Amino acid sequence: IVEYEKAGGEVPTIDTATPHPLDSAHDTLALKKAVRLLEGACQQLCVTLASPQHTITNIVGSYDWACVRVAIRADITNILTEHPDGLHVRELSQKVRIDERKLSRILRLLATRGCYREVKPDVFTNNRLSLGLLSSGNVAILAGMHTDAGVKGASVLYENLTDPEVSLSNNPTNAPIMYALRDKGVKGTLFDLMQSDPKKRENYHRAMIGLGSVTGSLSVLNLFPWNEVATVCDVGSGIGAFSLPLAKTYPHLQITCHDMGEVLIQAREYWDSNGPEVLQRQKVEFLPLDFLREAPVKGQDVYYLRNIIHDWPDAEAAVILRNVRQAMAPHSRLLIEGFVLQFASRGQRDDTSHCSTGVAPEPMLPNFGAGNARMYESDLVMMLLHNARERNLNECLTLGDLAGLSLEKIWDLGESSVLEFKSKQIDS
């Protein structure tokens, strides 16, 4: 509540129909930590007090994602923005060409979850949550990716895990999503697939901007001492979900964005529309790089890898880190941003004094349970899409060690973390 009041708005209700200033704030670290505790504790209390059959059915019986997919594909939120007092589902159904009685049930389920508001029987309007499904929004695009590629991969997960031809493979070409697409003659990795499809690629990169706002990733702009560095290399930058806000906040920085050539074409277009003043200052360069084969630009103060390592199995992740390590000067720092998993048991094998998120108080699950569920869901998504994984701290340290890197510090972003490494050469 304090965080909402500090941000200069009322604490919203479930019916609030406008975004709150906090919804688009860069730094929501304190709110994220409070919500982590709240979600974890509430869920654990419900699981404890409800019957097992109740909770199990809740877990498997949730088809909310299918309803969200309908809402996004049919542009429901966009249409309802024209009707702030609500629109009868009869008229809505004519606009979107979906049967009225079916549509009302789909919207009622979502309204029951707090997304859309049924202002009168069968009359729906937007609320703060459903505004997140505006089709032009990056979070809606992220949701679309989950309900499309994620669901396709999930539908064959068991088959993929038990097919002797691929069950032990860590090759991204055998990830469940690619396994599911084999019947359609699609080969390669998900990144190969996107290379040949500009629309998929654009959506993917906009989804990454959405993901950043979901995890509160940009609080690193306030946490890390960016004023003390001059050059930053964003390795696997995408279209600049991290580096464009960085460049806007710290105009003195000289930034290099590295990604695949065709991604960088879209990156330039994105910066041109969203930060033309930064391009005019000529403080950013877009340089193609295959990080599995080449080292990035040498001697930068900071190398930033946001959501990169989790896309790759260990062997490839180690190659990427070795390539970055080759480019690092003794003073360079490598910042790896992503989730750091914890065990769900108190017998942590991680060194918890290093551990970014700490341990939840008893009797909560030590990893905050549902309060941190997204990182374990993301671990599964990495399996579904890339045959890859999120990692715990020890696994990150092992990868770093293999690449000649040692951990200096962990920056806690409330959900994701930034692991700061330096080159081991400095000590020798």
Ligand SMILES: C[S@@+](CC[C@H](N)C(=O)[O-])C[C@H]1O[C@@H](n2cnc3c(N)ncnc32)[C@H](O)[C@@H]1O
């Ligand atoms: C999950 S996205 C993260 C993008 C960005 N760092 C962010 O946080 O929004 C992974 C990025 O890795 C890039 N990528 C994949 N394979 C690559 C390769 N072999 N060389 C360089 N970049 C690659 C993708 O194009 C994509 O931009």
